[in-house]
Amino acid sequence: MxxxxxxxxxxxxxxxxxxxxxxxxxRNDLDFDWLDRRDMAPVGYRRINKRTGKPIDSEHIVKGYQYKKGEYVLMSDEDFRRANxxxxxxxxxxxxxxxxxxxxxxxxxxxxxxxxxxxxxxxxxxxxxxxxxxxxxxxxxxxxxxxxxxxxxxxxxxxxxxxxxxxxEVLEPTDIYVPDEDLKAVGVGARELEMAERLVDEMSQPWEPAQYRDTYREDLLTQIEARIDAGETHTLTPAGDEPAPSGQGAQVIDLMAALRQSVQRAEGGQKKSAGGRGGKVKPMHGSGDKPDAPPPAPAKRGAKNAGATAQRTSRSSGTARKAVAKTSTRRGTAGKTAARKRA
Structure with missing residues (x-):
């Protein structure tokens, strides 16, 4: 309770x-104590008189409010109770x-x-x-x-x-950069917005807080228990080397492609789940079993680029097929030569 x-x-x-x-x-925080690495002795928190450097008993400690430098008003527990x-x-x-x-x-x-x-x-x-x-x-x-x-x-x-x-006590977000509210101004199109809304719909689920766990804490406990089982009760973990920077710049992400791929994954997961239960997956848009409307046709420039890409892909495929054919011919010739030598 x-x-x-x-x-x-x-x-x-x-x-x-x-x-x-x-x-x-x-709070489920893990409690780590300070230790002296030389002899594993605990390092405690001591109340020290800053003037003498000596420890002081709690019975001699009082609360004081510094109203000006070096001048204090002492307050007792009864003063706090009487305040209101x-x-x-x-x-x-x-x-x-x-x-x-x-x-x-x-x-x-x-x-x-x-x-x-x-x-x-x-x-x-x-x-x-x-x-x-x-x-x-x-x-x-x-x-x-x-x-x-x-x-x-x-x-x-x-x-x-x-x-x-x-x-x-709450800081105002006055100096924080955020994109403009005008979606067109930041390059968000209607199709991207529709795909994002569809992805949110696909990923929506009832609020069940018990399904979310502190996996980082659990992983730490697993490591601690493994060391206890192995008898490594005084082992200190050496500092690891930081990974070297890759030297690569930030990647430009195709937002529309990422959204489309995410929606496909979400829909695939739901279809598998529904198939296991013998249920049906309802379409996101439209009525009946009609598929979604195809995306709008690309602009002329985009069509030229698409055509050029298709030609390059076709040439590459043809070249690849020729290379495979040559390799097969060479393998056949080598096989016949080896057979003559065995004969």
């Missing part, structure tokens, strides 16, 4: 809904906004909100109103001694409190 962060209430207007805030995420007792007990909703208007850049940490005693009716009411309206409650909440901006959202039957970043 997710751990309890605090117990309090959701408030908006005169509504008061008792809730329990529970963690909605866990009510703020540490409530999710205070300031207003409601369209949930779709919130940029993903603002979301940070999710929490579950569990209904408290005698809070079932208010919980269910708020959940249904948010679901029907498509809105999110924007609130302020204090967690671990720090005030946060938060969004109150609905996920299935659960109310979620998603901690957000304040506006001054």
């Amino acid at each position: 997710p751990r309890v962060v605090w117990k309090g209430a959701i408030t908006f207007g005169l509504v008061h809904i008792p809730v329990t805030l529970r963690a909605a995420q866990r 007792p009510e703020a540490t007990q409530t999710v205070d909703i300031l207003g409601f906004v369209d949930a779709g208007e919130i940029s993903p850049a603002y979301f940070e940490t999710p929490y579950y909100l569990e209904a408290g005693k005698r809070g079932e009716k208010g919980y269910a009411l708020l959940r249904e109103v948010l679901r029907r309206s498509g809105r999110a409650g924007i609130a302020k909440v204090v967690i671990h001694g720090k005030q946060h901006l938060a969004a109150l959202l609905v996920d299935g039957n659960v109310l979620m409190l998603d901690i957000m970043r304040f506006a001054d």
Whole structure:
């Protein structure tokens, strides 16, 4: 069960809904310790007095705010509790906004909100109103001694409190280069757009988060377990040589060709899957079993180029056939000569 962060209430207007805030995420990072390579002794983090260079016990450490260089105001745990007792007990909703208007850049940490005693009716009411309206409650909440901006959202039957970043914590993308919104200006044609949309349709699937795994972490664990099994518990991996640069410039990718190939692969995968189930694959466009309309005819210049390419291909094929015929003749002659010698 997710751990309890605090117990309090959701408030908006005169509504008061008792809730329990529970963690909605866990970190699966691998924990690596610092070691002394000479004797594999652990290297710890020490609290050091920067003036004397000596370790200091935690009971002598206090929190201080430097209001000017070298001058501090000391703060105790009780000072933090007295700052705003009510703020540490409530999710205070300031207003409601369209949930779709919130940029993903603002979301940070999710929490579950569990209904408290005698809070079932208010919980269910708020959940249904948010679901029907498509809105999110924007609130302020204090967690671990720090005030946060938060969004109150609905996920299935659960109310979620998603901690957000304040506006001054989100960098504006003012100096970031992005292509113009005019597709023609960046060379995107209607056919490419159609193929891209078709590829997205082919690759669309239900959202099943359990199918996505941290394969990098799993691979690291596999290496660690293999070394444990081999008894290599103190082996250090030497730094590998960086691959030499190829010296080649950036490749120019034919976007249309890449899209067409991707769509063909996606359709092929679906046909195999449907064939295994005895089902039928529905056409992407048009009705019945009619194939897609052929692409528009190329321009005259393109037709000339295509014709020239076809002629060159034909000449190459003819040359290749002649070469094969000559090789076969030489092999036949060599075979007859060897037969005479054996006779």
